[in-house]
Amino acid sequence: MKVQLLTPPPIIADYVSSIVVLENNSMFYEAVLPLIANGYPSITFQLTDPARVLCAGKKSDHLVLYGQNIAPIRLHTAGEITVIAYFLHPYMLQSLLGYEAKELTGLGIDLSLSGLAREINLKEQLLNTTSLNARLELMNGYVQQLSQRNRIRVNEPITYATRLIQKNKGTILLMDLQKELYITERTLQRKFEQHIGLTPKMYSRICQFNAALQQLNRNRFSDMTGVALENGYADQSHLIRAFKEFTTYSPLEYIKQAENFPG
Known part of the structure; x- marks a missing residue:
């Protein structure tokens, strides 16, 4: 598993604490990737081969907003794996995305169906490119547009x-x-x-x-x-x-x- 820890570009650094990229191109059987609680909500693009995930009901959405979690979130993976996680500053969830943080604790919701992500077809754009740099640019642009659209007020x-x-x-x-x-x-x-x-x-x-x-x-x-x-x-x-x-x-x-x- 190739793991990269990236520094957010300055234009979104007030909203994003860190960016983590996980990649594996040689997963020939199903495995579970545990996403352990780290104190940060995240906007996550996750790509795996659904045909190789055998557990019924364990298919994952591609674009997910994860709230805070205590127990690990179990991501079922197989085949080619790409996970790009934008970990938000923990106090930014409500200002940036409009959700009261406690509503999402222990949950992950399909972000592609809501607000700006749906308007700009973010999920489809991410799926239609295989370049990591292009995907990062899309995610950066999404966060930047969120910050411009919403009046950021933190407590x-x-x-x-x-x-x-x-x-x-x-x-x-x-x-x-x-x-x-x-x-x-x-x-x-x-x-x-x-x-x-x-x-x-x-x-x-x-x-x-x-x-x-x-x-x-x-x-x-x-x-x-x-x-x-x-x-x-x-x-x-x-x-x-x-x-x-x-x-x-x-x-x-x-x-x-x-x-x-x-x-």
Whole structure:
């Protein structure tokens, strides 16, 4: 599996945090690609061979808007695979696309049927070209047009809180955050659910786990105890419990699944 992490062009960087491209041209059997919670909603173009996906009811839409998720989203793939994911800043979902974030939590909706994407036939344009650069230009243009069409209004306190939680990799005390923002615990929770789609506690836990997961991937899953402590977990067992919650696998099972997925 070829993986590319791309920096969004400046014209859409206020709306898109990162772009990830996954490509595999040699998938001869069906496999499941788990999309693990990372704290970001996404606009995703996903292309696979539907004729080789044997599981009934597991066919995927080509252009999907994913909200926040806790459990992994299971993308059934086979044949040629292309996934282009534009991860939005978590506080941009409502301003950019008009959806209250909590409406999409745990869901993926067919974006090709709504609003601007339908007007410009975005899905058809993406399907009618095989060039990655052309597809990226189409996706960039779509986000740019969304920003021009909509009056972008973000909730400043929640934007600040989200960035601070990210910066501290989920380990900031929420009580300190409430005091800094001069808001109650209930108000912070309500606004997070509206604009982010998760409670601040769950969002913090996802940020914390992803920081640990990235470090484990860099370390080839060595020194679990050290990684746990560096990322605010009390011990290795607490990290393993978080691992099972967000991936449904133990670390050893996760490694085995990753090894079995065609490279």
